[in-house]
Amino acid sequence: MLEILETPITGLHVFAAVVLILIILIQPGKSGGLTAALGGAGSQQVFGGRGAGNFLTRGTWILASTFFVTSIVLAYISSSTDESIKDKKAQHKTAPADEEAKPAETPAPASSK
DSSP: OHHHHHHHHHHHHHHHHHHHHHHHHHSOOTTOHHHHHTOTHHHHHHHOTTHHHHHHHHHHHHHHHHHHHHHHHHHHHHHSSSSOHHHHHHHHHHHHHHHHHSOOOOOOOOOOO
């Protein structure tokens, strides 16, 4: 059942990682951050003088928590499967080997008359 949730959780995990990177880059630091390089006055107009810091800080905490939880859940899902990677690899190698192990039928030689 957990394997069904693996793909959506992985998508959420990747989304949280990308947006977290962007939010961290946008946050103003001591020198103004990336927003100062790209016209930092725009963020103060949209969020207010102090609003951008609170909004971005809250967004960072939410996305970091989401990233942390999805990391733990994905690790649990990958470790809770019944088969290990070695078992899967062994099954994959034995299946084609069984087909190759069968002797191929050779055609009977044509009789020359």
